[in-house]
Structures are given as C-alpha cells and as structure tokens.
Amino acid sequence: MSATIRTEAFARAGLVGNPSDGYFGKTISFVIRNYSARIELTEAKKIELVPNERDHSQFNSIDELVADVALYGYYGGLRLLKATVKKFFHECRQRDVKLHERCFRLKYHSTIPARVGMAGSSAIITACLRALMKFYGVTDQNIPRAIQPNLVLSVETEELGIPAGLQDRVIQTFEGVVFMDFDKEKMERIGHGGYEELDPQLLPPLYVAFKDKLGEGTEVPHNDIRKRWLAGDKDVHDAMKQWASLAQEVRDRIVVGKGHTIAPLLDANFDLRRKIYGNMMAEGNVQMVEAARKVGCSAKFTGSGGAIVGTYENEAMFEALVEKMRPLDVTVCKPQIVPRGGKR
Numbered sequence: 001m002s003a004t005i006r007t008e009a010f011a012r013a014g015l016v017g018n019p020s021d022g023y024f025g026k027t028i029s030f031v032i033r034n035y036s037a038r039i040e041l042t043e044a045k046k047i048e049l050v051p052n053e054r055d056h057s058q059f060n061s062i063d064e065l066v067a068d069v070a071l072y073g074y075y076g077g078l079r080l081l082k083a084t085v086k087k088f089f090h091e092c093r094q095r096d097v098k099l100h101e102r103c104f105r106l107k108y109h110s111t112i113p114a115r116v117g118m119a120g121s122s123a124i125i126t127a128c129l130r131a132l133m134k135f136y137g138v139t140d141q142n143i144p145r146a147i148q149p150n151l152v153l154s155v156e157t158e159e160l161g162i163p164a165g166l167q168d169r170v171i172q173t174f175e176g177v178v179f180m181d182f183d184k185e186k187m188e189r190i191g192h193g194g195y196e197e198l199d200p201q202l203l204p205p206l207y208v209a210f211k212d213k214l215g216e217g218t219e220v221p222h223n224d225i226r227k228r229w230l231a232g233d234k235d236v237h238d239a240m241k242q243w244a245s246l247a248q249e250v251r252d253r254i255v256v257g258k259g260h261t262i263a264p265l266l267d268a269n270f271d272l273r274r275k276i277y278g279n280m281m282a283e284g285n286v287q288m289v290e291a292a293r294k295v296g297c298s299a300k301f302t303g304s305g306g307a308i309v310g311t312y313e314n315e316a317m318f319e320a321l322v323e324k325m326r327p328l329d330v331t332v333c334k335p336q337i338v339p340r341g342g343k344r
Helices: 062-072 078-094 120-136 148-159 166-174 184-190 219-230 234-255 263-280 283-294 315-328
Strands: 005-017 026-044 048-050 103-110 177-181 194-198 206-210 307-311 331-333
Touching: 005 120, 005 166, 005 234, 005 263, 005 307, 026 120, 026 166, 026 206, 026 234, 048 078, 078 103, 078 120, 078 148, 103 120, 120 148, 120 166, 148 166, 166 177, 166 194, 194 234, 206 283, 206 315, 219 234, 219 263, 234 263, 263 283, 263 307, 283 307, 283 315, 315 331
Parallel strands: 048 103
Antiparallel strands: 005 026, 026 103, 026 177, 177 194, 206 307, 206 331
C-alpha cells in the first residue's frame, strides 16, 4: 500500500468586481486559509468514496432533516467526488494521459461554512483533483494550471448542473491573490482568462465576516441577473462594466503600493450591487454590511451573500467590528492570505 495522499483547497473571498467571468469582466479574489476542504486518498483494493457528516441520512427529528437539506442540499458531498473522478478520467483520456489501474479510497472533510459565498463546493472538487493528479502522476504539464479551473468548473456545470463561474476555481487553483481579466477575445482564443498573481503583502488589513444562517445558493440571486444580461438590459450591462473598472482600479492601486486607498472602491462595488440586485438581497446580508460601515470599515459581499469582506484601519477598528457583529451572531476573522506553496 502507498502512503496516504493529503491535499486541500481553501475558502475564497471576492475582493472586488463581480463573479464576472460569465460576463467577460474583471475581478480580484483571495484565498482564506483559515477554512479549507481536505481530501485523503489511500490506495485500496476497490474504489471507495467515504461519506462524511454532509452525507448522513439519519436525523433526530424532522426539523433536523429540513435544516440539513437547507445547509447541504439533497446530495451532500459525495456527488462532488464522483463527478470529479469522472471528469478527471475523461480529461486525461482526451489529453492522451495514461492512467494506471490501481484503485483508491477517498475521504473528504471541510471546515468552509456552507452556502455563504466562500466557495465550499469548488474547494472540495479542487482538493479532489489535486489528490487524483498526485495519485496518478499527472502534472501541470499534462493539465496546465490555467486549464485546471475549467475542469473544476465543468464538474459543477456539466456534470451536476450547478450554476458557477471560473472566479472561485481560478483563485482556489492559484491561491494567494489573483487579478482575473476574462476578456472575451482571450477567453475564446485560448480557453481561459488572463490571471495575474498579486503580492498579498501589498493588501491593506482585511477582515471576513459571515453568518451561517444567512447562506443561500448562488443560483438564487444570479438567475435573474443572467436573464437580464441575456435580454440586453442596459443597467446590468453598464453595471458589469463598472464592476470591471473597479477591479482594474483596485489592481492598479495595489501593485503601486496604494492598497490602503481601496476602501471607497470596495464600498462602491457593494453600492452598485445593491442598486442592481435590489430586493433580491437578503436583509440579514445587507445588515452585516451596514453594521461594518458603522464602525468605519469598508464592506461588500464575498460572493452571493452570507459573508462580507472589507478593510479596517487599525486594531481598535477591528475590535469595534467584532463587538458590533457579536449581537448579530456573526463570525469575524482576519483571513490568512498566502501564495500557493507558502507558509501560513
């Protein structure tokens, strides 16, 4: 038997822009190493996918069953593993990468809060892909790193029918901080966007705050916006351009050492979202943003809602933020942002 392979992928936060890869925009994201999805792969006589707490089917009450479905859906995490193995197999076949015939046992565990816009599902898939690549000796030369997010995305969109975009998968593949330019011509010509890794040390002090009970699936707010986009809605098209412009401006400030000046741009990002999404935004999510701003922090959603990200000026402001969020039952953390391969 070979040694156990252990891999992980981290939660993420969208710092600025929109999950705009489907709209050919720009965005900046970073990983949150405080929370991760972990995979253990061990050689075995048969292929076995081991359920974890997200896959159990025994409950103490009907209320507990309903709460479980609301949090994890009907299928838990095993479907993510199955779909990843299938897509990996087909990708290797298409690239003429030969796989040995040994079998394996897969276990997963995740500490990423579910359904709060921190990319928990794609983290499980990304970590699983890494484990499979190690087990079969598949390298970044066989499946280039810039293409791996496409593979992760296809697991969700093609195999499982989950609405998703490249942003989450790109940052979880590259890690650290990444500026993404999903230029249409480039996407169509080479199959992926332009991905620029930024130095995390150039970022201002950042916080992430979330409340599990506020989580909702990404399909809830995005379906309507997608319909409006496809219908040519001018407000939505203009908003996408503005979000891309904000992402570019934040990137430009960060790389010249002016990361401390980006707070108003993050606020503008959220204010535009609030204008476009209107009453589709859950009141509790908006309440978190407003509470953070009352103590002087900037604030916007990390993704679809349930979690927010922003800047703070000093430790006194951070402590004030924690105190402000405590009555709302909101968890606040300082995200650990480290490039791939770096130490925490």
